[in-house]
Amino acid sequence: MQYIPALSSILSPEHLAAFVIRQYGFAQDTTCRILKTGINHTYLVSTPDKKYVFRVYFLDWKTETEIAEELSLLTYLKGQGIPVSYPIQDKSSVYIQLLSAVEGKRFGVLFSFAEGESIRNPCEQVCYHLGTTMAKLHQTTVNKTLNRKKYDAETLAGWAYELSRNHFLSTSDEMQYLERASLLVSSVFEKADSDNLRNGVVHLDLWYENMKIKDAAHITIFDFDNCGNGWLFLDMAYSVMLFFRNEPDKEVFIKKRDSFFRGYESVTSITEEEKRLIPYGGLAIWLYYHGIHVQRFNDFSNQFLSEDFLKYWLQTVNQWMLFHNIKI
Numbered sequence: 001m002q003y004i005p006a007l008s009s010i011l012s013p014e015h016l017a018a019f020v021i022r023q024y025g026f027a028q029d030t031t032c033r034i035l036k037t038g039i040n041h042t043y044l045v046s047t048p049d050k051k052y053v054f055r056v057y058f059l060d061w062k063t064e065t066e067i068a069e070e071l072s073l074l075t076y077l078k079g080q081g082i083p084v085s086y087p088i089q090d091k092s093s094v095y096i097q098l099l100s101a102v103e104g105k106r107f108g109v110l111f112s113f114a115e116g117e118s119i120r121n122p123c124e125q126v127c128y129h130l131g132t133t134m135a136k137l138h139q140t141t142v143n144k145t146l147n148r149k150k151y152d153a154e155t156l157a158g159w160a161y162e163l164s165r166n167h168f169l170s171t172s173d174e175m176q177y178l179e180r181a182s183l184l185v186s187s188v189f190e191k192a193d194s195d196n197l198r199n200g201v202v203h204l205d206l207w208y209e210n211m212k213i214k215d216a217a218h219i220t221i222f223d224f225d226n227c228g229n230g231w232l233f234l235d236m237a238y239s240v241m242l243f244f245r246n247e248p249d250k251e252v253f254i255k256k257r258d259s260f261f262r263g264y265e266s267v268t269s270i271t272e273e274e275k276r277l278i279p280y281g282g283l284a285i286w287l288y289y290h291g292i293h294v295q296r297f298n299d300f301s302n303q304f305l306s307e308d309f310l311k312y313w314l315q316t317v318n319q320w321m322l323f324h325n326i327k328i
Helices: 011-023 064-081 124-141 152-165 173-191 231-245 250-265 274-275 278-295 297-301 308-322
Strands: 029-039 041-046 051-056 095-102 106-112 199-202 211-214 218-221 228-231
Touching: 011 029, 011 041, 011 051, 011 095, 011 106, 011 274, 051 218, 064 095, 064 106, 106 124, 124 199, 124 211, 124 218, 124 250, 152 173, 152 278, 173 278, 173 308, 228 231, 231 250, 231 274, 231 308, 274 278, 278 297, 278 308
Parallel strands: none
Antiparallel strands: 029 041, 041 051, 051 106, 095 106, 199 228, 211 218
16 A cells, blocks of 8 residues: 655654653653643653654754754753753664654654743742843853844744735735734834944744743743844843733733843843844744744644734734734
């Protein structure tokens, strides 16, 4: 029988358990179960005395070079004492595993397990410690580059708008808003005072599902899948925007935002230009992830991506911009 090619598949946890036992020399009673399917698939690997996370990258989502750059960054950050989930080598000192799936060759990587919990709506204390953790991360990545994407107005907002034109009617209110928002980001970024903006390697996805918090002060960051090169304020912008989104009481949000900034500036300073651009950075990244939804419609977002969802997605970011007295 000739099989029809697949776009994506979910690899068997039982097969992966046998794979990691063989590849990493783990105990025979090691188990594996699915943690989450999404942009990538993640599995919890449990040995008798330790837990790990095995990530299986989607077919053609990231090249082997891009993954190697991500792992190199994580290894460097671990060596600098930054609390991250780091990659683990197999018995042959190899990080990246090649997996034969029905749709083709996919890559897999074993990571250390991050202890703690994900907190959707953190308190002021947690926001403060996230600020200190992010500042320490940025101290180690400032002025560094990876052989990965450069994030700017075009690769964030412009890219998302152009991709959306192939998926939604360009005459809709939402698409016209998306176009105006993209042009606004481009204009503001072009006129930004680059001398007062720090460049380096950014995570770009620092939200509550990509960090685990233990005892408020111990925060472990993971999922550097979208790391790349850009202005460091982008990481701050996305995290602060999500504080805003998840906190219904905006006076409480302001306290959380200020606590985050105090934590960050207890480690290193934030320029006034970086603070000024926080709203626009949040907008740019929010549009970028809409672009990811469109790009990955066939194998990830088809269950939710619709005109109604786009309306909700843009209403969310519009509330953020209006809070800062910016009308799009």
